Amino acid sequence: MTDRQEVFKRLNEIFQDIFDDEELVVTDETCADDVEDWDSLRHITLISAVEKAFGMKFAMKEVLEMENVGAMADILVERATK
Amino acid sequence: MEQITFSQLKKNLKKDTTGFKETKLAVLGNCATQLLSQALSGYAYELKIALNMFDADYDQLEPQTLDPNSELFTFEPNYILIQLCSEKLQLEFCDLSPEEQESFADRVMARIQEYWRRIEARTKAPIIQFDFIEIDDGVFGNYGLKTQKSFLYQIRKLNMLFSEAASKDKQVFPIALNSLSAQVGRDTFFDPQLFYIAKMPIQVDSLPQVAKRVFDTIEALAGHFRKCVVLDLDNTLWGGVVGDDGMEGIRIGELKDGKIYSDLQRYFKALRNRGILLAVCSKNEYDAAIRPFREHPEMVLREDDFVMFVANWEDKASNIRRIRETLNIGMDSIVFIDDNPFEQNAVRSQIADLTVPELPPEPEKYLDFLRKSNLFETVSVSGEDAKRTQQYREEAQRTESAATFASYDEYLQSLEMVAEAKPFDEFHFARIAQLTQRSNQFNLRTVRYTESDIKRIADDDHFITLYFTLRDKFGDHGLISVVILEKRDNGTLFVNEFLMSCRVLKRGMEEFIINKIVSTAKENGFTLVEGEYIRTQKNAMVAQLYTQHGFTDCGNGIFHADPNTYTFTPNYIKES
Numbered sequence: 001m002t003d004r005q006e007v008f009k010r011l012n013e014i015f016q017d018i019f020d021d022e023e024l025v026v027t028d029e030t031c032a033d034d035v036e037d038w039d040s041l042r043h044i045t046l047i048s049a050v051e052k053a054f055g056m057k058f059a060m061k062e063v064l065e066m067e068n069v070g071a072m073a074d075i076l077v078e079r080a081t082k
Numbered sequence: 083m084e085q086i087t088f089s090q091l092k093k094n095l096k097k098d099t100t101g102f103k104e105t106k107l108a109v110l111g112n113c114a115t116q117l118l119s120q121a122l123s124g125y126a127y128e129l130k131i132a133l134n135m136f137d138a139d140y141d142q143l144e145p146q147t148l149d150p151n152s153e154l155f156t157f158e159p160n161y162i163l164i165q166l167c168s169e170k171l172q173l174e175f176c177d178l179s180p181e182e183q184e185s186f187a188d189r190v191m192a193r194i195q196e197y198w199r200r201i202e203a204r205t206k207a208p209i210i211q212f213d214f215i216e217i218d219d220g221v222f223g224n225y226g227l228k229t230q231k232s233f234l235y236q237i238r239k240l241n242m243l244f245s246e247a248a249s250k251d252k253q254v255f256p257i258a259l260n261s262l263s264a265q266v267g268r269d270t271f272f273d274p275q276l277f278y279i280a281k282m283p284i285q286v287d288s289l290p291q292v293a294k295r296v297f298d299t300i301e302a303l304a305g306h307f308r309k310c311v312v313l314d315l316d317n318t319l320w321g322g323v324v325g326d327d328g329m330e331g332i333r334i335g336e337l338k339d340g341k342i343y344s345d346l347q348r349y350f351k352a353l354r355n356r357g358i359l360l361a362v363c364s365k366n367e368y369d370a371a372i373r374p375f376r377e378h379p380e381m382v383l384r385e386d387d388f389v390m391f392v393a394n395w396e397d398k399a400s401n402i403r404r405i406r407e408t409l410n411i412g413m414d415s416i417v418f419i420d421d422n423p424f425e426q427n428a429v430r431s432q433i434a435d436l437t438v439p440e441l442p443p444e445p446e447k448y449l450d451f452l453r454k455s456n457l458f459e460t461v462s463v464s465g466e467d468a469k470r471t472q473q474y475r476e477e478a479q480r481t482e483s484a485a486t487f488a489s490y491d492e493y494l495q496s497l498e499m500v501a502e503a504k505p506f507d508e509f510h511f512a513r514i515a516q517l518t519q520r521s522n523q524f525n526l527r528t529v530r531y532t533e534s535d536i537k538r539i540a541d542d543d544h545f546i547t548l549y550f551t552l553r554d555k556f557g558d559h560g561l562i563s564v565v566i567l568e569k570r571d572n573g574t575l576f577v578n579e580f581l582m583s584c585r586v587l588k589r590g591m592e593e594f595i596i597n598k599i600v601s602t603a604k605e606n607g608f609t610l611v612e613g614e615y616i617r618t619q620k621n622a623m624v625a626q627l628y629t630q631h632g633f634t635d636c637g638n639g640i641f642h643a644d645p646n647t648y649t650f651t652p653n654y655i656k657e658s
Binding site: 058063 | 276
């Protein structure tokens with residue numbers, strides 16, 4: 001189990017890096033529509049970076065069905081190994 | 083040499099490429115190529131290339147190659163990369179009737195050659211194409227290897243057909259993607275999730291290695307490739323220290339782990355036979371170091387496999403600089419191999435352009451590591467390659483012999499040099515193209531030609547082509563110079579290409595060639611010879627060549643001579 005707040009802190013860094021936006025702050029509700037450039041291509045890069053940082057793999061179903069950053073964080077709290 | 087990650091490459095995309103050489107690359111695929119394109123652009127930055135890319139959308143091979151005014155052709159790429167992924171081919175295979183499946187490889191290959199034909203009709207850009215990942219669809223089990231009905235059989239056959247077709251098509255350069263996938267392992271190379279979500283057949287983490295393989299070939303096509311390996315001896319070419327253990331004590335062949343080193347020597351011997359020069363740079367007494375190469379029965383490499391053998395107690399960087407000067411090749415075309423991380427670092431920090439691989443700590447892994455590193459990419463092979471070591475060795479003998487003559491002229495006379503000048507012929511197309519790709523220093527315009535370009539030029543009446551060979555009493559230099567003369571209007575003969583191998587420098591060969599250019603102009607009724615010098619980072623040595631040989635400097639790198647009043651420069655070379 002990983003602390004949810006800690007997960008968000010690390011996720012935020014990854015998002016800033018991937019979207020090249022140091023101002024970007026993600027919350028539970030943040031979704032693809034809220035972030036400029038969050039297209040399918042960026043999504044894959046993002047997933048790959050998150051998986052690496054947290055030492056886990058998302059299931060394909062999860063990748064497709066994750067509705068917002070909160071959903072991503074829920075999975076990470078559950079399964080992160082790093 | 084450290085492995086670069088995809089996210090590092092991605093960061094390069096935003097960096098400033100001002101002053102880098104621009105290269106235009108078009109990417110076409112039957113799958114999603116966006117991330118591959120990003121990896122390529124990021125990798126280009128590492129090589130100081132400003133990559134201008136056209137990434138055709140998913141599955142655009144047909145329309146882009148069919149329409150003469152397509153974005154592909156109007157983009158005017160320098161290179162075209164084609165990725166046909168086996169995963170998609172497998173889907174096609176499944177939709178065919180059993181009879182059609184048995185001829186699947188032939189069908190796909192015919193289609194690919196049709197793409198090549200269309201591209202080649204409109205552009206001279208080299209076609210760089212991945213070979214096919216040999217997916218085992220598992221339908222027939224092991225038996226799949228012996229029935230034409232299986233996808234495994236067909237995809238393996240397709241790879242063979244692809245190599246065969248590429249061997250005959252001078253504009254096509256395959257990339258060994260299947261080998262790379264096998265090296266890193268299918269489970270690492272392919273991520274089914276990524277494929278099903280994004281139609282990408284290569285895992286993100288493997289993209290940097292793929293980009294490297296692509297640029298190995300692009301760089302070789304641009305004339306950047308390695309020509310020489312400088313080798314350490316103790317614990318690199320044999321186990322142990324010859325100075326301490328004696329010749330009988332070094333581990334090579336049957337002695338203990340000696341097989342490791344025998345196999346490494348076989349690898350270097352194979353490179354030597356392919357035309358890569360081998361040299362030794364070792365901290366040792368010369369006599370002790372050379373003895374195993376002369377007397378040890380189990381050594382694979384022998385004294386005459388090396389162009390230079392440097393064993394002394396000086397620092398290695400100085401010795402490597404000496405080797406480079408003697409061979410007269412670029413530092414960036416030399417690889418230094420030494421087991422000792424201290425020596426690696428010392429040399430690396432002193433010589434920026436030198437390639438110094440960081441060998442794995444275990445000697446048994448050296449060979450595999452070197453094979454995977456793909457340090458010796460090439461885009462041509464010719465019959466002359468195997469003779470290269472011999473030619474450089476003869477050169478060393480000439481240098482020694484020169485010391486015994488009172489004057490340089492006397493020495494040149496004693497060489498009994500004979501040159502021939504002939505129009506391009508099919509037996510030499512490969513060597514001629516290779517020289518246009520390899521020569522950097524004595525090269526007036528540095529125009530790179532592929533073999534198909536050379537063939538086209540040879541057949542074109544607008545050009546007069548000449549290749550030159552030179553031999554002397556010590557041996558044959560082979561084909562050492564290429565000249566392409568372009569017939570222009572109003573009696574002008576323009577020197578489109580003029581290059582010479584540096585190993586025959588200062589023998590009178592440059593005089594011989596220029597005389598030949600001018601006399602050819604005269605014989606063909608031209609009233610003006612126009613030469614041009616285009617400066618590169620490496621060809622300063624010929625900046626003054628035309629003026630030194632009686633041409634008039636017209637400014638902007640243009641030089642003129644009148645063939646009817648030209649004073650030919652004397653030399654000691656006879657024409658055969």
